[in-house]
Amino acid sequence: MVNKPQDFSTLASINSNMSFSDWLRFRSVDQWQKMMKHRFIKDITSNTFPTNVFEKYLHLEHKFVRAAITIFSYALAKAPHLSDQNHLINILHALANDQEEYFQQTFNLISPSHLDSEQIKFDGESAMLYRGAVEIAEKCTYLEILSAMLAAEWMYLTWCQEASLENTVEPMKSWILLHVAPEFSGQVDWMRNRINLLGAEATVEIQEACVNHFKNMLIWEIEFHDAPYEIVM
Numbered sequence: 001m002v003n004k005p006q007d008f009s010t011l012a013s014i015n016s017n018m019s020f021s022d023w024l025r026f027r028s029v030d031q032w033q034k035m036m037k038h039r040f041i042k043d044i045t046s047n048t049f050p051t052n053v054f055e056k057y058l059h060l061e062h063k064f065v066r067a068a069i070t071i072f073s074y075a076l077a078k079a080p081h082l083s084d085q086n087h088l089i090n091i092l093h094a095l096a097n098d099q100e101e102y103f104q105q106t107f108n109l110i111s112p113s114h115l116d117s118e119q120i121k122f123d124g125e126s127a128m129l130y131r132g133a134v135e136i137a138e139k140c141t142y143l144e145i146l147s148a149m150l151a152a153e154w155m156y157l158t159w160c161q162e163a164s165l166e167n168t169v170e171p172m173k174s175w176i177l178l179h180v181a182p183e184f185s186g187q188v189d190w191m192r193n194r195i196n197l198l199g200a201e202a203t204v205e206i207q208e209a210c211v212n213h214f215k216n217m218l219i220w221e222i223e224f225h226d227a228p229y230e231i232v233m
Contacts, residue, residue: 008199008207020199020207021192024147024214025154031218032155040225041159044176045166054172055110057228062103064224067130068149069095074137075145084142087190094183102178106171129220136213143198147210150191151217157188 008023018026025032035041040057043049069092076088129152136148160179168176178184199207 007204009204012200019192019196021150021154021195024150024195024199024211027211028151028215028218031215031222035155035218035222035225036159038222038225039229041163044168044172045163047167047169049172051110053228057225058103058106058110060224060227064130065095065099065103067134071133071137071145071149075142075149078142078145080142084194087187087194091187094187098183099178102174106174109171129217129224132216132220140209140213141206143195143202143206144209144213146191146195147199148213148217150188150195151214152221153184153188153191155218155221157185 006027008020011023011026012018040049043053072088072091072095076085076092079085079088133148133152137145140148156179160176163176164180195210199210202210
């Protein structure tokens with residue numbers, strides 16, 4: 001059997017509607033679909049999410065959001081244009097304010113006094129979502145950073161858009177609505193647009209690196225969302 005071409009230029013010449021971000025997802029379709037079928041998403045949309053698991057998830061997610069501030073700060077430092085800097089400043093503001101406000105309000109609402117945030121740590125494979133993404137931000141190009149983070153942000157937007165149509169309950173409902181709000185969806189659209197432009201102009205080596213980062217982020221997201229079910233407190 002002859003292997004079908006997987007490189008961006010060849011596939012884009014066959015399908016003129018395929019953007020660079022579409023290509024990244026196409027190359028990671030198995031990981032994308034596995035994440036979309038994750039137990040975590042099914043539990044939220046069916047209102048069967050165990051409260052104690054969600055509490056543990058929030059602590060882990062809070063830690064990653066703080067890490068995302070570091071990651072996008074690296075992107076800001078490497079941004080090629082003033083407009084990129086302005087968008088990244090808005091992203092950092094949303095992470096440090098809108099999302100932080102949600103966490104603090106929800107922590108107070110569910111009163112997880114029996115949970116020690118310092119005890120709920122990234123561990124094993126789930127830690128790669130934090131460590132791997134920060135390492136990409138430290139060592140790689142601006143386009144590679146955006147490609148990695150797009151995997152996480154686009155994935156969240158997609159499943160939250162679907163979940164927002166269901167009758168989910170609090171505090172999961174507010175978490176979903178935060179990720180379908182115009183500010184967040186606009187952030188994902190901007191990232192896709194920038195990646196589409198920069199990716200199409202990148203070298204084949206950088207394009208393939210972006211594929212690896214995008215795919216790895218999805219793998220790490222799957223392992224990360226497994227973790228709340230496995231942590232024993």
